[in-house]
Amino acid sequence: MYAVIKTGGKQYRVVAGQKLKVEQIPADIGQEISLDQVLSVGEGDQLKIGTPLVAGAVVKATVLAQGRHDKVKIFKMRRRKHYQKRQGHRQNYTELRIDTVNV
Template sequence: MYAIIESGGKQYKVQEGSAINVEKLDAEVGTTVEISKVLLVGNDGKVTVGTPVVEGSKVVAKILEHGKAKKVIAFRYKPKKHVRVKKGHRQPYTKIAIESISI
């Protein structure tokens, strides 16, 4: 069984027992969260597509850790003007483990 969920404006394909990184969630490590924005559910070849979400379905996930992604460098320059700007950014994320998918 798999599902496509939406979290933080992005879509993720999840299965029971998998762990993924999503945009940072406001919850403590070790707690469980319910994700109700389930866009699609596939089970034994039968696919249920929501309009826009599948009614009555939810995904239960456990929060494993919070962290920051690798640094992304943004470098801007103007040739022959001695303008050089270097900025770095680390996006925060939350690692979750999918416990169950229910329809």
């Protein structure tokens, strides 16, 4: 059984036992959280699509880690104008282990 969930402004297709890095969620390591914004649930060739959410569907997950992604380097330059700008960014994330998908 799989589900499509929405968290942090993004959508993810998840199955039980999967590890997933999502936008940072304020939770402690080892804490169990429930993701209730389930857009669709499927098993085999059956698919249940919500309007916009599937009623009563919940995905349970455990927080494995909090961290930061690798640095993304941004470099801007205008040729012949003596303009150069360097910038970096590291996005925070929460690593989850999907435990169950309930409908």
